[in-house]
Amino acid sequence: MFIDFHTHTFPDNLAPSAISKLAATADTRPHTNGTSKALTEATVKNNLDYSVVLPIATKPTQTNAINERAVWQNRLSSSTHLISLGTIHPDNEDYSYILKGLRESGIRGIKIHPVYQKTFIDDERFVNIIACAESLDMFTVTHGGYDIGFPGVDLVSPQHIFNLMKKIHPKRLVLAHMGAWGCWDEVESLLLEDDFIRENVYMDTAFSLHPEDDSGIGGNKIFLGTEQFLRIVKKIGADRVLFGTDSPWSDQADTVNVIKKTGLSPAELDLILGNNAARLLGL
Numbered sequence: 001m002f003i004d005f006h007t008h009t010f011p012d013n014l015a016p017s018a019i020s021k022l023a024a025t026a027d028t029r030p031h032t033n034g035t036s037k038a039l040t041e042a043t044v045k046n047n048l049d050y051s052v053v054l055p056i057a058t059k060p061t062q063t064n065a066i067n068e069r070a071v072w073q074n075r076l077s078s079s080t081h082l083i084s085l086g087t088i089h090p091d092n093e094d095y096s097y098i099l100k101g102l103r104e105s106g107i108r109g110i111k112i113h114p115v116y117q118k119t120f121i122d123d124e125r126f127v128n129i130i131a132c133a134e135s136l137d138m139f140t141v142t143h144g145g146y147d148i149g150f151p152g153v154d155l156v157s158p159q160h161i162f163n164l165m166k167k168i169h170p171k172r173l174v175l176a177h178m179g180a181w182g183c184w185d186e187v188e189s190l191l192l193e194d195d196f197i198r199e200n201v202y203m204d205t206a207f208s209l210h211p212e213d214d215s216g217i218g219g220n221k222i223f224l225g226t227e228q229f230l231r232i233v234k235k236i237g238a239d240r241v242l243f244g245t246d247s248p249w250s251d252q253a254d255t256v257n258v259i260k261k262t263g264l265s266p267a268e269l270d271l272i273l274g275n276n277a278a279r280l281l282g283l
């Protein structure tokens with residue numbers, strides 16, 4: 001099974017403006033037009049079974065509408081090849097009610113983005129949300145590290161991830177962007193030096209490997225070099241790494257190819273390119 005565990009879509013009427021705004025602030029190029037239809041087409045063209053859509057509520061009032069859309073979208077997964085997670089905002093005081101509703105609607109995980117949601121990952125509100133998700137046997141995907149559109153904002157730096165992990169010991173937490181985008185030395189020196197974190201955390205590969213340049217730096221952006229990528233994979237184990245692209249911000253075929261070229265074994269590639277995601281999603 002092949003699954004892209006980290007993608008984004010926008011409602012058709014908002015996609016053109018959202019994509020051009022995000023592309024400009026992040027100085028990056030979209031690889032689809034950002035609609036669900038375009039992601040379905042890319043998923044099929046690239047021979048993937050599913051793309052997992054990670055929606056983000058940037059205001060607490062958006063949560064219910066986004067989650068209703070996610071539940072509705074998931075009824076069509078067998079034809080669209082898209083599976084949406086749920087979203088939650090740290091200011092949703094009725095978070096446990098929302099999470100239970102998602103779980104009962106068949107949604108297996110939630111996405112949070114401390115940078116877009118302007119809240120530290122180790123803030124009590126996120127701690128409570130992640131603990132609640134764990135208690136419902138749901139996983140949480142969080143953005144990790146810096147965000148390309150918000151230079152220097154450290155709301156989800158390795159130190160804050162470390163603090164969170166010490167407070168609640170989650171076993172189903174996925175750190176996007178190989179732990180923390182742009183902070184990979186600290187991922188190794190702080191997070192992966194801790195036995196519990198190293199043995200329990202999941203990471204996705206989204207926007208971390210440059211499609212052509214494996215030296216660790218590409219253009220004006222920071223990318224993870226192949227050597228360090230492999231070191232991190234070996235430390236946490238290939239059974240806890242998830243192929244993700246951040247589509248539309250990376251091309252799915254390019255990302256599959258760059259992961260295949262890193263020198264991982266066929267068994268490790270099977271896990272990373274889809275089997276780990278299938279397990280988390282209960283497929």
Ligand SMILES: [Zn+2]
Pocket residue numbers: 006007008206246
């Ligand atoms: Zn993303």
